[in-house]
Amino acid sequence: MNKKDILKVVVQALEEELRVQLKGQAMAAEGATHTEAKAESKWDTCGLEQSYLARGLAKQFEALSAGVMELRSFQPLDFSGKGIGVGALVEAETDGFKDLFFLLECGGGTEVEVDGREITVITPESPVGSALLGKSAGGSYSFRKGQEGSILSVE
Numbered sequence: 001m002n003k004k005d006i007l008k009v010v011v012q013a014l015e016e017e018l019r020v021q022l023k024g025q026a027m028a029a030e031g032a033t034h035t036e037a038k039a040e041s042k043w044d045t046c047g048l049e050q051s052y053l054a055r056g057l058a059k060q061f062e063a064l065s066a067g068v069m070e071l072r073s074f075q076p077l078d079f080s081g082k083g084i085g086v087g088a089l090v091e092a093e094t095d096g097f098k099d100l101f102f103l104l105e106c107g108g109g110t111e112v113e114v115d116g117r118e119i120t121v122i123t124p125e126s127p128v129g130s131a132l133l134g135k136s137a138g139g140s141y142s143f144r145k146g147q148e149g150s151i152l153s154v155e
Helices: 003-033 046-073 127-132
Strands: 089-094 097-103 111-114 117-122 140-143 147-154
Touching (some): 003 111, 003 117, 097 127, 117 127
Antiparallel strands (some): 111 117, 140 147
């Protein structure tokens, strides 16, 4: 599989997520400043809660936006015969199920389909990502209590 094609699809999926986040942040900001959000008593915190939500969503948007900017210029290396690192495409088997992982710095949990295969983006901070780092094809990895897998291929 061509990792540049996969990366392009991942970036498109994350850009769509940014659009969704922007709409959510705008709705929360509108809710915080709406006339009906004005506190009627000291226990009425609806407007305050909306403002906290808007701020949190704005921070998420900023972080994802920065990550997408980095991914747009990212050039994944070939990890064939090497230890797994950021940019590796890894086929692994866990409990009889085969998964295809793309290890990237952001976008963890994003699932895309390319050439009829489902690919899950994982990050080095995720349990599976940290378990795979440095390993190579033919090896095994473990994460969580008692979960083990085999690394079938690395690109």
